[in-house]
Amino acid sequence: MATGDLKGSLRKIEQGLRLLNYPRDVDYTGLxxxxxxxxxxxxxxxxxxxxxxxxELLVKCDVELTAKSDLRFIEAIYKLLRDLFQYxxxxxKQQFLQFGFAERKMQIVCDIINCVMKKHKELSSLNKAKxxxxxxxxxxxxxxxxNCEKSHADPSGSAMSSxxxxxxxxxxxxxxxxxLHPPALAAEGDNEELYxxxxxLEVKCEQVLEDDSQIEFLxxxxxxxxxxxxxxxxxxxxxHVLEDRLKGKVIIDExxxxxxxxxxxxxxxxxxxxxxxxxRGRRRCQRVFISCLDTVHYxxxxxxxxx
Numbered sequence: 148m149a150t151g152d153l154k155g156s157l158r159k160i161e162q163g164l165r166l167l168n169y170p171r172d173v174d175y176t177g178l179x180x181x182x183x184x185x186x187x188x189x190x191x192x193x194x195x196x197x198x199x200x201x202x203e204l205l206v207k208c209d210v211e212l213t214a215k216s217d218l219r220f221i222e223a224i225y226k227l228l229r230d231l232f233q234y235x236x237x238x239x240k241q242q243f244l245q246f247g248f249a250e251r252k253m254q255i256v257c258d259i260i261n262c263v264m265k266k267h268k269e270l271s272s273l274n275k276a277k278x279x280x281x282x283x284x285x286x287x288x289x290x291x292x293x294n295c296e297k298s299h300a301d302p303s304g305s306a307m308s309s310x311x312x313x314x315x316x317x318x319x320x321x322x323x324x325x326x327l328h329p330p331a332l333a334a335e336g337d338n339e340e341l342y343x344x345x346x347x348l349e350v351k352c353e354q355v356l357e358d359d360s361q362i363e364f365l366x367x368x369x370x371x372x373x374x375x376x377x378x379x380x381x382x383x384x385x386x387h388v389l390e391d392r393l394k395g396k397v398i399i400d401e402x403x404x405x406x407x408x409x410x411x412x413x414x415x416x417x418x419x420x421x422x423x424x425x426x427r428g429r430r431r432c433q434r435v436f437i438s439c440l441d442t443v444h445y446x447x448x449x450x451x452x453x454x
Contacts, residue, residue, distance in 0.1 A: 153179065156253040163260035164189070181249035186256055200261060200270035204231075219242055224259075224423060232262045233374065269370070271317060271362050297408045315435050 157178065164173065169192060177185030194201060195212055205212070210227055221240045228234045236255045243255070326438060358388055399407075 153250060156250050157255075158256050160189075160253050163257055166264060167193060167260060178253065179249055181245075181247040181252055183217065183244050183246075183252075186243075186252050187220065189256055191205070191220070191257055193259055194224070197263060198270075199269040200267055200274070204266070204270065229263070230257070232377070233371075234258060234262055234264070269367065273367070 157175065160178065169189065171188060171192070173189075174182070174185040191212060194204075194205065206228075208227075208231065211221060212223055215223065218240070221243055225236065225240055228236065236243070236258075238248055238251050238255060243252060
């Protein structure tokens with residue numbers, strides 16, 4: 148969102164508040180002036196009262212947003228946006244709590260509403276997928292149990308499969324009535340088999356639930372990775388633009404530049420001092436030469452000693 152369009156920013160905030168079903172009155176004059184007291188209730192409602200999924204997520208992340216001062220509240224919000232939503236606001240915490248920066252603050256609030264809506268949809272879809280898998284597993288378990296009870300309760304043995312063993316076996320050595328309780332033993336075996344099938348079914352149901360939860364977790368991680376890759380592509384494009392702008396230019400650190408300027412200043416002062424010394428030496432030489440000429444002109448040539 149570019150700055151310079153205050154009415155457009157207000158329209159976008161109104162659209163976001165409609166998506167949130169914001170029930171409170173909005174201080175539009177405070178929003179236009181950049182009053183932080185007009186923005187903080189909207190941010191608090193977005194994270195604490197809009198969605199139960201978001202509130203549960205804050206409880207899991209051990210984030211407390213109630214009963215805090217404005218500075219502590221903004222610090223917690225900025226940390227939550229950085230860690231959970233990978234979003235960095237364009238204003239600092241101190242700038243957000245000052246008057247002014249109205250359009251920038253509106254942009255931050257709109258971004259927060261978009262992040263909250265996106266996370267709400269993601270968590271609600273995960274919850275629906277889990278509930279559907281549980282319903283399917285429950286119906287499958289109920290059908291299996293009903294089939295097992297019907298097959299066990301059929302006395303005529305019509306539901307018995309062709310692979311099932313007969314309940315009574317006759318042995319040639321005990322034809323005189325030695326087989327006293329084979330039907331009871333067969334019934335106990337059927338009960339044990341039914342109990343084992345029940346345990347195996349429960350184990351399989353638990354495994355399916357764990358697999359579904361792992362798949363959903365992997366999907367969420369994949370979505371986060373895609374968002375991060377998108378941000379990396381955006382940063383790479385920005386770097387290419389900067390490289391094109393900085394072609395043929397030399398970038399020097401501020402400390403190195405200041406050090407270089409101080410050295411140049413020292414050299415200039417040293418050269419200036421040397422030039423002054425040279426001028427003074429020249430003046431001295433001129434004075435000595437003039438004095439020598441004066442002495443030669445003062446004494447006549449006849450009075451000069453012979454060589």
